[in-house]
Amino acid sequence: MADIRHRVGIAAPQARVYETLTTTEGLSRWWTRDVDGDPNPGGILRFFFGAPEPGATMEVVDLTPSRHVGWRCVGGPDEWVGTNLTFDLKPSEEETVLLFTHADWREPVEFMHHCSTKWACFLLGLKAWLEGGEATPYPGDMIISGWG
């Protein structure tokens, strides 16, 4: 198994960061503008990337208010299905630290390398947006290669 990991510090209250991870409005601000579904535990979230079918479907596995968000990918790229995503929040000095993992890839394929770099871009966009700047959700995301 192989895991993607990232860490950013965000100058925003922990509850505010949590809100962007647990509401469709919040999620639409930094990953893709086109998201729907139920962000509560057991709910299904669908993320669209320009096609009629969702590019990724996540089951909300567990939530701990202001501290933890866990998703399991139940639809999307073959390599993603069955992977687990977590967002852990904690205070540190003057900021909220966000630890992200996209874990349990079956193999560290080239697409995983791509997704790692893309997640960095989206999380840095989330940080920028919560700090009063511009986020870069799809379709306004940074193109990092011919793969998008």
Added chain:
Amino acid sequence: MADIRHRVGIAAPQARVYETLTTTEGLSRWWTRDVDGDPNPGGILRFFFGAPEPGATMEVVDLTPSRHVGWRCVGGPDEWVGTNLTFDLKPSEEETVLLFTHADWREPVEFMHHCSTKWACFLLGLKAWLEGGEATPYPGDMIISGWG
């Protein structure tokens, strides 16, 4: 063991990308402006981040012209010593694909999460610079948290 992985596509000739990874001049354009040493196989490269002592010291383990660069970390943060870094280049459509790994961390510590996001920033800066934009080597790098 745990690994950091990234992938970017760069609209520049493969040999030009390779040059930025295998000359102190090239390396100074995207990771840190303050680098010295011998970029040839068996050589030692020293990367400085504002302190008199190098923040990271790399042994150049193997080079395959225009295709592969391998370093072993022999000095720097405790968590880095003994880790292995690779840069693999290949053509793809209209670009040069760079696959990066910073492999063989003993544990997936929080600092590893931080370094993963930082590597994304540096590699995206490398891409920007080779495509005619602005790179962001230290000390002009993006600050992603209170850790730098």
